[in-house]
Amino acid sequence: xxxxxxxxxxxxxxxxxxxxxxxxxxxxxxxxxxxxxxxxxxxxxxxxxxxxxxxxxxxxxxxxxxxxxxxxxxxxxxxxxxxxxxxxxxxxxxxxxxxxxxxxxxxxxxxxxxxxxxxxxxxxxxxxxxxxxxxxxxxxxxxxxxxxxxxxxxxxxxxxxxxxxxxxxxxxxxxxxxxxxxxxx
Amino acid sequence: xxxxxxxxxxxxxxxxxxxxxxxxxxxxxxxxxxxxxxxxxxxxxxxxxxxxxxxxxxxxxxxxxxxxxxxxxxxxxxxxxxxxxxxxxxxxxxxxxxxxxxxxxxxxxxxxxxxxxxxxxxxxxxxxxxxxxxxxxxxxxxxxxxxxxxxxxxxxxxxxxxxxxxxxxxxxxxxxxxxxxxxxxxxxxxxxxxxxxxxxxxxxxxxxxxxxxxxxxxxxxxxxxxxxxxxxxxxxxxxxxxxxxxxxxx
Numbered sequence: 447x448x449x450x451x452x453x454x455x456x457x458x459x460x461x462x463x464x465x466x467x468x469x470x471x472x473x474x475x476x477x478x479x480x481x482x483x484x485x486x487x488x489x490x491x492x493x494x495x496x497x498x499x500x501x502x503x504x505x506x507x508x509x510x511x512x513x514x515x516x517x518x519x520x521x522x523x524x525x526x527x528x529x530x531x532x533x534x535x536x537x538x539x540x541x542x543x544x545x546x547x548x549x550x551x552x553x554x555x556x557x558x559x560x561x562x563x564x565x566x567x568x569x570x571x572x573x574x575x576x577x578x579x580x581x582x583x584x585x586x587x588x589x590x591x592x593x594x595x596x597x598x599x600x601x602x603x604x605x606x607x608x609x610x611x612x613x614x615x616x617x618x619x620x621x622x623x624x625x626x627x628x629x630x631x
Numbered sequence: 632x633x634x635x636x637x638x639x640x641x642x643x644x645x646x647x648x649x650x651x652x653x654x655x656x657x658x659x660x661x662x663x664x665x666x667x668x669x670x671x672x673x674x675x676x677x678x679x680x681x682x683x684x685x686x687x688x689x690x691x692x693x694x695x696x697x698x699x700x701x702x703x704x705x706x707x708x709x710x711x712x713x714x715x716x717x718x719x720x721x722x723x724x725x726x727x728x729x730x731x732x733x734x735x736x737x738x739x740x741x742x743x744x745x746x747x748x749x750x751x752x753x754x755x756x757x758x759x760x761x762x763x764x765x766x767x768x769x770x771x772x773x774x775x776x777x778x779x780x781x782x783x784x785x786x787x788x789x790x791x792x793x794x795x796x797x798x799x800x801x802x803x804x805x806x807x808x809x810x811x812x813x814x815x816x817x818x819x820x821x822x823x824x825x826x827x828x829x830x831x832x833x834x835x836x837x838x839x840x841x842x843x844x845x846x847x848x849x850x851x852x853x854x855x856x857x858x859x860x861x862x863x864x865x866x867x868x869x870x871x872x873x874x875x876x877x878x879x880x881x
Contacts (some may be wrong), residue, residue, distance in 0.1 A: 458688040466696070473824035488696070496689045503685035504678070534853075567682070575777040583691035586684050602758040605777055611641045612774055617683050621633065 457521035459588050465495065468515050475521050481530060490529070496564035497557075524557045566628065570620040578613035585610055647673075647680045703798045742875045743849040750870055751843050754807045755834065771802070774879050776804065781812040803833035807840055815844050826857065835861060842867070851876055 477487040484630055491619060498518040501507040507517055574582070584590045585606075591601040599606065639647075642865050650663050667674045756777050759770045772787035785808040792801050806821030822844065826865050827839035847855035855876055861867035870876060 459692070462692040464687070464691075492693050492696070495693070499689040499692075500682060500685040504681055553647075564819035567686040568690065568693075571686050575778055575780060577777070579691070579694065582687045583694070586687045600755045601777060605756075605759050605774075607645070608641070608759050608774055609777055611644050612778070614644065614680070614683060615639065617686065618639070618679065620681065621679075621686075631867070 454469070457589060458586070460494070462499070464511075465499075465518065466513070468490075468511075469518055469522075470520065477526055480526065480527065486526070486529075490522050490526050492568070493561060493564060494518055496568050497521050497560045500564060500567065501560060520576055521557055521561065524554060525561060528558075562628075566624055567621065570617055571625060573620055574613060574617060577609070578616065581606060581609050582613050582617075633679075634672055635675055635679065638670050639676060639866050643676075644680070648684075650677065651684060659872055662692050687817055693814060709760070742848050743851065746873060746875060747869070750846075750866065754804075756804070773804075778795045781808040782814075784808045785812065785814075785817070799828055799831035800832055803831075803837050806837065810840055810844055815848060818844050826860075835864065839864065839867065842870075 469583065471485070473491050474484060474487040475492075477483070477490060482490075495518065495568070498514065498521055501517075502514065509512065509517070565607065569580075577599075581595060584595045585592075590598075592606050595601075595606045596603045636650050640772035646663065650660065655663060668679060678723075752824045756773050758772075759773045759777065768787060770790045772791070775781075775787065776784035787800055788805045788808070792805070797805075802821045804827045806818050806825065809815075809821065819841060822837045822841040824832050825831050826841050828834055828837075831837070838860055842854045842857035842861075845851070845857065855871065858876070859866045860869050
């Protein structure tokens with residue numbers, strides 16, 4: 447299945463669901479075969495998809511859908527193997543594993559930094575209120591028009607625009623503050 | 632550390648957004664890219680907004696996944712103890728009495744809660760436009776209100792009222808903000824003067840929400856008193872026709 451990964455992305459909702467369908471069953475099997483369970487697989491997938499997706503959107507990853515899937519799997523593997531190591535459940539090191547994984551392999555240090563960034567972004571998004579998440583999700587993720595969102599949220603289009611702006615500025619503030627606190631940027 | 636502007640106006644934000652979502656025509660795009668070439672802060676801002684939009688996309692996707700829901704551990708079955716028949720009878724009788732008493736005491740409260748749930752809809756508030764400089768604090772509070780931050784909105788408006796005086800509009804929205812936040816005494820404190828204000832355009836709505844507030848606390852007599860002041864309001868007529876309100880004392 448070939449997916450168009452243009453950076454503006456006309457339908458992230460559909461793309462991300464395709465990514466999930468193509469990769470989650472594999473990840474679940476991988477984690478279960480390596481001392482984990484379904485909840486572990488969900489956590490790993492969430493972290494992985496955040497990192498891979500933001501890198502795709504920011505242009506740090508370029509490639510077709512097969513390469514993107516390999517990239518996401520590599521990130522997920524890295525995350526899981528490191529988690530096993532940190533909890534003492536496995537003696538496998540990531541360096542050992544890298545010798546036989548995908549061609550798109552990034553430096554483990556780079557992947558670790560990307561995962562840290564995606565965790566921070568995920569935390570910032572989680573801090574938004576439900577109304578913000580609803581309006582932003584409908585606009586950027588579902589790509590609904592202002593008129594559609596206004597109808598769903600019982601607002602005017604002008605109000606939706608203002609709420610969207612305010613919510614994005616809130617997300618921006620959270621991210622810049624937390625990134626600064628972490629010594630980033 | 633990358634250099635960012637302290638403040639991004641709504642106009643600039645929407646321009647960047649149009650660029651990132653591919654909604655500019657060729658001429659606009661070229662002009663915007665030219666502006667970016669000469670402005671490092673604008674380039675940084677575009678990169679930042681791109682990251683944040685990706686965050687919203689990934690975050691929204693994750694929020695709708697089954698794993699995003701709270702996993703609940705199945706309840707551990709309570710240990711089964713053997714009891715003799717006499718204890719069984721006593722326990723069963725106690726249970727029946729408890730259930731009956733609870734049902735009796737809470738029946739009216741439940742009816743009121745059901746009515747409240749059925750008839751209460753959040754006032755959507757007034758349209759807001761960030762470009763409007765008139766009554767900025769009021770509209771700033773309105774944005775919070777529309778974001779569902781009722782406590783924050785009520786606090787902003789109360790501060791505004793303390794500084795500039797309480798208009799009926801201000802009183803009404805402070806009242807509904809408190810009501811949406813389930814702070815009923817505070818809601819009534821602000822809705823009551825508006826409901827009694829014959830010159831206010833908010834009188835009808837304040838009366839309606841005041842009545843609902845009384846229903847919520849199961850004061851049906853007071854709710855009926857306020858609802859009867861809305862003879863032309865279809866919702867009020869419908870609510871007054873509910874069996875529980877036709878005989879509020881029962």
